[in-house]
Amino acid sequence: MSHCFTTKVGVLAVAISLGTVPMLGHAADVPVARALVPLRQLPDASAVAPVQRFIVKYKPGSAPARDRSRVQSSLRAASAGAIGTQSVRGTLGLQALRRGATGAEIVAASRPLDAAEAQVVLRQLRQDPDVLYAQVDGIKHALDLMPNDPQLPVYQWDLLNTVGGIYGPQAWEHSTGEGVVVAVLDTGSTPHADLKDNLIPGYDFVSWYGQSPDEPDVAGDGDGRDPDATDPGDWCEGSPSSWHGTHVAGTVAAMTNNGLDVAGTAWGAKVQPVRVLGHCGGLTSDIADAIVWAAGGKIDGIPVNPTPADVINMSLGGGGGCEEDSVTQEAIDFAVSRGTTVVVAAGNSNADVSQFSPAGCNNVIAVGATGVGGTIASYTNFGSGVALAAPGGDPSSNAGLSQGYIWSTGNDGKTVAGKDALVGMMGTSMAAPHVAGIVALMQSAAVGAGRGALTPAQVHELLVASVRPFPVPPPVDRPIGAGLADAGRAVQLALGNDLPEPPAPELQNGVPLQGLAGANQQSFLYRINVPAGARSLNLRTLGGRGDVSLYAAPGVEPSAEDAPYRSLHAGTAEAIVIGSPQPGTWYLRVVGEAAFSEVSVLAIAR
Structure with missing residues (x-):
């Protein structure tokens, strides 16, 4: 089984006593730090991970595409061609498990393959004239970075009118995201007290659950796909569970003005948790199916989503670039064709976004990360594929009480769920849901003004047009988009109003x-x-x-x-x-x- 595709990062979470949400725009009462979750080390991306699953799509009109009974004979020919080569020794079988949402076959090898063996199998599959494409069904993971100083109180600088914030109060005067559904494709969600009323039914798409002793248990909940998108924990190789999906969902739409905990970006919107990440990550094929389902597409054996998403957020990714991930690109293209805007995290590898999927795919809004001062975060991916930047946090910001992290809903359980908690994290995983929330505010405003829903292309255009300039421009060799996400200005454009010149960045008192x-x-x-x-x-x-x-x-x-x-x-x-x-x-x-x-x-x- 493949490991998570990431550089080695330290992850630290803290559970704090549930405090009182301030009036919008004011700081919260300071809660006291109570529990420290141990450091989580993710596997090194440089490690060579075994491969056991592939995605194969046959050309439209070909015999295997018309008749699934012909698929297995094609796979037998490919495995026979691979056996006996210099790289592949011993028995090897390929079995078609199911047909995915994009029409591609999800194929399992009878045993784990090393990198050389996997490449031989891919060559054999691609030699079949009926095959349109073949790729590894790789593991993607949550793009999370967590604080290293957890006993500090919470301030939501990221939502407010700070130099690095998104200017939420200006947007909330006109829109809270009411009527909009944001699908969060992640680890699922816990029923956090400050989130539960804004959750609507989703789905668990994690299909790999260790049916035999030789298979890894990615799902961790004892079964495969089902309507329960609750996060059972994603602990990995001795590392604690992250409750990543709960944190991301809270950034999108935590309940607000309820006298409890934190505010959300679009607190009138609904979050649809779609579980695609389990222990150590999630399969590309599961994520592709989830994208299609979230947008209202049909998946064999699964009920059609009764509340298709207006926005999809994916704070996840893997290496290799989208040119090597055709199934994800197809799924994204389907969602966009249905009018769903797809927002993704750029990634945390300090590298060009073109090297990653889904951030490097076409038709997505890739979001880079900035710190509390609106400056480029030390870890964020960059490049021409990044549309704009949003608060992701960066502890080097020396930001006083918040220490520059993004605080949201979470859990204090080390493996299985424990008590509700407020958790500080940093990463482009935190930047993306700010933008997904802004898109929800825009769509609600546009529909409420009688302009109708914005197309994904219009959303992209207005987001880019509404940004504030970076207070400190990023290095020329590390561009992270047009500027800083600004919810207030984006909502004004969605309403059809002209924009004045962006305001001068506001410095935080005492923060350099x-x-x-x-x-x-x-x-x-x-x-x-x-x-x-x-x-x-x-x-x-x-x-x-x-x-x-x-x-x-x-x-x-x-x-x-x-x-x-x-x-x-x-x-x-x-x-x-x-x-x-x-x-x-x-x-x-x-x-x-x-x-x-x-x-x-x-x-x-x-």
Whole structure:
């Protein structure tokens, strides 16, 4: 059985006492950390994993495509051709298990195959003139990264009007996602108290459940496919269960304004949990079938989804690129043809997204990750295939109370489910459901305004058009899309309204914005809200290399010519200190007097 396709990452979760949800836009009361879940180590992607399943699609009109009784003879010929080669010794059988949603056959080998043997089998299958494509039915896994400092209290910077947040309150004035279904293809979900009322029936598509002693038990629930999408735990090789699907679902649509725990991005929407990941991951064929089912397609032996999804979120992936994963591309194309928008996590390997599936597939909205300061996350995948970025968290952000993680619904069980918990995670897995939630807000707003549902192409176009610029542009060799996801602006476009210029990024009080770089005379504008009664306002640039100047003004954007406050020292260490500052919005502008890099910007009002 294949291992998860990921680099080795540490995963840490914390269960905390259930606190009180704040009024929207305000910080929660600080809960106390109670339980620490041990570190989870995922297998190294460099390890060579055995292969036991394949996906084979026959050409339309061919004998095996017309008559399934002809499939087995084709497979016997392929296994006979493989036996006796230099790489394949001993007995080997290929058995067609079922026909998948895209018309491809799911094929099992009679024993695990190493990489060389699997390639021989693929060559034999592909030599058949009736075969359209053949691929390994590989394992995909949840793209999760978890906090390493779990005893810190929770602030949902990711949903609010922070420099790296999605500006949820601006969207919630017009839409909460009511009437929209978001299918979360993941580990399933637990009935968390702050999520359960927003869950609708889904399905468990994990088909591999260890029918014999030689087969791995991916499902972990004692059976194969069934209507129960509850997460029984995905512990893997001594590592604890992640409750990943519950966390992702909470980011999409945790119950809000209920006096409990956290808020969701689109808290009026419904989440449809679709279980595709079990112990150590999930099969590509199961995921492809789940995509088709979630979009309302027909799967043999499974009831048609009575509530087809408007949006599909996949915070999962595997290596190899979509050109090697035709079945996933076909399933995505089907979903999009039905009007379902497909949002996927870009991946956490700090590599080009084209090397991964489903993030590298066509017709998806691939989402990169940023930290609390709106800067590129250290782990995120990148490339021209990434549409936009959203909060994924990054602990290097030095973000105070939240420590820069994404906090959502979870569970404190190490293997099987225990008690409800709030859990902090980081990764593009956390970025994608923010965007899936924004799509739900957009669709609800568009339908409510009488404009009708947006097509997936329109959703993509409006999302890209609505982004805010990065406060610190990503490196040119690591692009992560058009800019930062902005729920408020996206909903305005969905309503058919024109957009003003995006606001200047808002700095968090006392939290440094790191990594600023620019050329001679290039400038960056920021703002900070100074509360009434503040005794001082301290504005600074520090660290890095080069030469910058700093300008500030209350209520208006300052320039080098008319700014009432300025600091013009040589180098990057600039400081403006104002006593008894005027309350309200203050603006500060950083101007390069020469090229500069790795400069931090800090604003403190107190």
